[in-house]
Amino acid sequence: MSDQVLTSTANCAGYTCLAFARDGSRIYTGGSDSLVRIWKTDLGTDEEPDLSVDAAEGITTLAVGKDIWLSGSADNLVRQYAKGETQDPITITSAKAVPIRCVAVDPKSQRVAVTSDEMEVKVISLEDTTDMKVLSGHRKAVRRVTWHPSGSLMTTCGADGRIIVWNMSGDEPKEEKVIEGVIPEVSDPESPEFSHDCSAIWHTSGLHFFVATKGHEIVTISRNTWTKASTYSDDAATGAITSLAMSRNGLYLASATKGGIFIWSTQNRRMLFRFNGALNAMVTQLAFSPSQNMLAWTDVDGVLTRWPNPIPATAPDPVTITNASASATVPVKRAATPTLFDKDEDAKINADVDLDDDMGIDLDNDDWILDDLGDGMIDDEKKWSGKDGIREMVSVTKAQPAFQPGSTPMENKKRYLAYNMVGVIEVTDQDTHHIVNVEFHDRSARKSYHFTDHFKYDLASLGERGALYACQPENDHPAHVMYKPYGLWASQGEWTYELPKGTKVLGIAAGGPPPTKSLRMQSDADIQGNGNAVIATSDGELIFLTGGGVERCCLSLQGDYVSMVAGPEWVFIVHRDGSTTMDGSQNLTGRLIKFDDYCLLQKDTLPIAKGQTLKWIGISEEGAPVIYDSSGVLNALPRFRLPFAATWTRVLNTNALARREGKQESYWPVGVSGETFMCLILKGRQEHPEFPRPLIQELPLQLPFKRTETKDGQLEEHLARETMLLDIIRDGLGDELGTDEIARRELALDKEIIQLIQSACKADKLARAIDLVKLLHHTASFEMAIKVAQFYHLLGLREKIEALRDDREDGDDRLEKAREKRRDRERDFVPVAPPRQLAFTESSSSSMPKPFSDFRPPPMIHRPGLERAGPSGTNASTIPTAAKSTQQSIATSESTSSWDLDDSQFQDEEYVANPTPDGKRKRSEEREVTINTGAAESKRRAVGSEAAPQARANPFARKPGADTNARPNPFSSRPADTLMNQKSLHKSESFFTKVDAAEADKSKRPLKGKAKEKKESGGRQTTLFGLPPPAPPSISTTSSSDKKTPGPGRPKKKQPTPAPSVAEETQQSTVIDSQATEIIDTGDSQATEMDVNMGDETQRTEVVDGNEDEPIEWPESPAAGESGLPEVEVGA
């Protein structure tokens, strides 16, 4: 028999059914013209088939038994004919005026099951047609019925979406199992879905059956558990499955979809072969010939197609029953695999097949095909049959075609040309022309527009400053590219760029810096320009133009172009170097090419797993290139500014998302912004977003760290993620040391690191703690770490931290070091600095705060009548300016010793200068509480002794960013001040280490008149920890001055002192504080230092024991007893 596919028009258009005679000699076809034709399979297409004309309405089903055939038709009768006969039917049964849907004869040809649009299934004995059993269980029409190979089970598939398995072995059929939710619910007989085959096709082994699910997959349902055992899927075979057929020996399963006819191996669940011809109409029924290597099908056009030799000669034929067909199981067993190729296989094949099996598990979703492309099989005939000894499997990886990120194919005359963080370009096909509708997410920045497009643009790119469109050559007009900048009069800024005849546009990208002002205002050309445009052509060129239409550069494309996207400074191009690899990798390379000099910035292979394809590329808000592949992994290139040194980092694995569990959904990327992945969520097997436009969902980025179930793990993950984002910003710093923003974020990170250190100390993991300490950013944070170590009595650790701190202090400033590093690199490659904003635009923004962006509390109204009583001298500074006080606090908390100084100053002021009752009233309330309340004395003292030094060392106390994040009420604090002061944050370090003069200057300030300020900073400090600083009575002043060698000049030298001395310092201050409280308590001013020290020590340990193990009272403590000062939220 020739290999030619035979097609013959069997019936008129409509649902057409098909059945092979059991010996394979005849094919019966029936259709909506109510005729049944009987074809002899050994004759060609020119045969004139026999005709049966009994039915009055369309034939809906055909079945064969031993020497008989049956037809069911819409005229509600089931007719039985002798084999090959067209006359004298016996009417077996009838339905009550509803069409028959399915007839199935059991394997022994004894019984026939009949389903119709009634809810009951009839099982009739062929010997005695009056012997009828009625099975009811379905709630709607029963669409299909099939028999188990043994005849003991019967499966019926209803329009209610249920599969019922009946046990037919006994006298009375019993319902064995109802399987719900597998097949779709289709109740409308007119809908195309109704004619899709939903029958349960039993495997010849009888261990499981195959069924097409509503998710358009083929699944096997095991007989033992009646649950889904495995899935057959392949990217080529998508869409609704219209028909299924099992080969006689059970080795092959054929399925038909809109896209084609596929033959699967039942052994390794992989698609093996595919019908090469085009399908003109939906296939309604498929059948393997029971006697030959032949597959036949009928379609809705009423055409019968016979495909001889669907299985190549090298593979086992579909008819001969081998041991494999009996033993084939769902989870592939090694024993069963070899028969796929030959019974006398050698070890090599064995190995190959095993390899396939292993891969088949995770390659559900791939675009690559090993050997299963039909043309690969047939064209490479010599490979299969030429050499007898060695049979090798050839991997053919399908190269993924070029794509435009954010575009979708045309569906229902609509498509998205671009969908990114700027906006959306939607296209509606109007047959003769397209309507292009451009909408922006931010309508305040850019104005939406639409236009009629006669060129049928099929590529578009939405840049920050303009949209680029490209059309392909057609008839008389060559391909061209059009650029439409935003915010210009009508077509003023537009330009088109024509390509030579025959050249196609493969991809385009529009890039540019984000606009500084709204582009809604139609104005003259912007000084920033209109961005850049890049065009990739089929001539292998990469053409760069400026937004104004100046042709700048024409590079050559290496290899096949795949995709590109443009950022403000560069274009990210993905292409294939050479070809795809044998083992399934797409072999894609990404390049970053700068717009200013058209030089390469990065070049790296894209991290796409074998068998996966690139789905999307984009640019994050920070400017890093991002890619998303078909396996659902998002990768970013955070350090892209370091030439040729950046690495791809996994930032999100969508497969591991918690929300994905139990759901079938996929994510269609739109953009990455900060810590969120913006995407559209697609349900089921949907591949592209549809219309109307779905809402953009935000998924938080999550590095695929594995220990995220613990709190530490989460913190570590966040630490790494935030560091990654910070690195992007730091790389762009250039000559600057840092920005306020960076300092704020680093501080927040330090806080998390301290939390991690604490839990490491708690668990006695000292090495871990050391690692974490090394990650701290600010020197002041070390003090906190020391406190933590001290709390857990980890003296060794504390010393190490101190050593680390000193090392940090002695060495160059961290920020300077980072800058030095950048400069070092500069000697080899200039790191790419972010584009400078022109001064021209900057000048337009005024320094005045905008009307509603001032979150400071309203300015205090000066009411002399309500003024606190006090000496007239100090009253002048009652309302210190915010900036002044903050600066003061920064300056004072710069070193621990300067704090001590302030304390003593304060004490002097408070108690010496104002001994009157007036002076008492001046004290803040908590201060009085401290002194007067005796009840909570011991606790207070202990906490005070703990907290006071902590307060001084607290790195968060003065940091500007600490309170901006977690502030509940933005009105009550002063971000403006903190922002103002953030500048001084960095300078202050060097300021203090280098410029002694300033410090000396400060310390020399007269004490008089500073009282208010001191009080202010003291009060601030207090509120930070929710704990009143120990109230120092006048005696403590003296005692402290005794021990501390007080003096204005001291603090400036304190800063760079080595660790032990600092420790001593801390110890000392502890002593002082405790002593102070002790003194109030007992009035015994003569207590020796030693005694107090010991007492304090014991007190503290007691408290520590009772105080769980929280050395730092993170968020809760501050709020207590506080009022009016919202900077308390330190640890929140």
Next chain:
Amino acid sequence: MALPVSLRTSVIPQELELVACEQLVEIVPLVAMERTAFISGAYGPLRPPSKCKVPIWMAANLKMKKKCHIVPPEWLNVEYLQDRLTRETTEPQFSEMPFRFAEIAKVLLDVASDDFQNSDRLRSLLKDIREARQAKSREGLSKLDHSDLNLPNLCAIEINEIRPFFVRAMGVLTQLTKDPAGQQMTY
């Protein structure tokens, strides 16, 4: 108080609506805006296409100027309400609903019905739920006694609805039970 007597006993639905409008709702802004200070707090920044949480009054305001899309709260969809309605009709107690669901749903459906799928169905479901709950609170009238009334999951607007009558009725009942003698005297 300068209010008419009928209004003194209880707040009016409009007032409840106003109160409910302070709650936050997610929007997808269509305009960019810096973080802005309002009397009730600072909201923003609005950065399309990122979502942002703003109070309902602000969302409604922006929506009316076509400057945002409102993201429906997770309880304001057909499946959730259908489920609640079935529970409401089958179970004796009040099913759990957000405290101010009625007001929020009204405001959101009034201003942003185009942001909801199947808003007519939502409206009818909300009406059904409301009627079912109203029937229950009417039923609760028979169980009214002088001392306490325990109606878990009763929502703001329903409490408001029954308050004037219940309070008075309970007052009377208290008088009747606590002070039978006094009652004798008064009558």
